[in-house]
Amino acid sequence: MVVMAAAVKWIVVMVLGVLLVLAGGFGLAGSRGFFVSRIEGTARKSLSEDLGAIPARTEMVVGVEEDPETVVSMVHTNISKSTAARRALGYLSCGTGNPIDDCWRCDHEWHLNRKRLADCGIGFGRNAVGGRDGRFYMVTDPSDDDPVNPKPGTLRHAVIQSEPLWITFQRDMVITLKQELIMNSFKTIDGRGANVHIANGACITIQFVTNIIIHGLHIHDCKPTGNAMIRSSPSHYGWRTMADGDAVSIFGSSHVWVDHCSLSNCADGLVDAVMGSTAITISNNYFTHHNEVMLLGHSDSYDRDKAMQVTIAFNHFGEGLIQRMPRCRHGYFHVVNNDYTHWEMYAIGGSANPTINSQGNRYLAPINPFAKEVTKRVETAHGVWKNWNWRSEGDLLLNGAYFTPSGAGASASYSRASSLGAKSSSMVGSITSGSGALLCHKGAQC
Secondary structure, three states: OHHHHHHHHHHHHHHHHHHHHHHHHOOOOOOOOHHHHHHHOOOOOOHHHHHHHHHHOOOOOOOOOOOHHHHHHHHHHHHHHHHHHHHHHHHHOOOOOOOOHHHHOOOOOHHHOHHHHHHOOOHHHOOOOOOOOOEEEEEOEOOOOOOOOOOOOEHHHHHOOOOOEEEEEOOOEEEOEOOOEEOOOOEEEEOOOOOEEEEOOEOEEEEOOEEEEEEOOEEEOOOOOOOEEEEEEOOEEEEEOOOOOOOEEEEOOEEEEEEOOEEEOOOOOOEEEEOOOEEEEEEOOEEEOEEEOEEEOOOOOOHHHHHOEEEEEOOEEOOOEEEOOOEEEOOEEEEEOOEEOOOOOOOEEEEOOOEEEEEOOEEEOOOOOOOOEOEEEOOOOHHHHOOOOEEEEOOEEEOOOEOOOEOOOOOHHHOOOOOOOHHHHOOHHHHOOOOOOOOOOOOOOO
16 A cells, blocks of 8 residues: 555656656646747847947957857757757757757748847858848949949948948849948848849858858859959948959958858859958858858968967858858868768868867768768878867768768867767758748748
């Protein structure tokens, strides 16, 4: 009888526990549910707080993280939380396990809450607020007739303004820039709700500025331009030499986030970050049909790039790509949960002792038996690169792909990394399924 009574007691306790868990998961028992809590719990910082925090990070380079591993750990924590929420809510959630998308894409009224995106960043570029603290500016005119005196309503007129702006588009448009689009600080270019192409001319230059968000654009067929006068602010214009023809060129800038763009077929790089740029996140993009995809670091001799910190997350490196996904110099690079389905030479390369932390990616090697290696040390002897910290953790290596590690696998460079094992890499297809510019309609989930 005593045993039976004890058994009954434990059954009652277990039933009550299950009921409490269910109640919490569905917004009962005092819980407000996942979606509402994400909106109301969003951290908001004022523009003055952001401006005040910028110089506090380092005296040398704006935006440098004193402990890069803390940011690596934060990325992993966000992924784990997003995945757990998706499993807990099941069919009630639109979640994919992608912490950026799950932060805003579930909202049917995203077009009324556009600036929420600024609080969804992760990784080294997570503090890029763009134009969150400014007014909206709607682009109504796709022309670029005069790079010195741009017309109001054009994209060029919007990006050169001195105030923070959240830039949107009235309708679908193809913008062919006569000269490179030189951006001013605290700007968001938000292509959601329209099919916006920047193509067949110059493209985007982010030079000596801070807090930039580029989201939801098709950027392709960029060409070298220059040897011309171009306006960079309401009060300044000047002579520009030839630009290389990058889709997005980041030069001496910090707190930059490039998200959900489709990039292809440009004269030089698709995303290049050089000359001391740092605090950058490149996420959810779809890269195709290009040779040298991404250059991170100016030259082997440019020591200021030792402060460079870039997170590359949830991107799809797709058809027609050849190399540099990315190609790194100096600095610290976290490559996490990307889908590499095509390369012809190599996927990740570097020189000048970069730290490369590859975690939870899916690498599908090409058919060519001589191009199976994910990694490439560029023009460096084995006796030198054997001490570089390059690590693969939880990556899914398919069709004979192999990653050549180096350095001390358990060194301090990786000590703060959270768990992200092979099980997470099996989710890469779901996490990156929405990569590239999204087709968003008002009143529906993106």
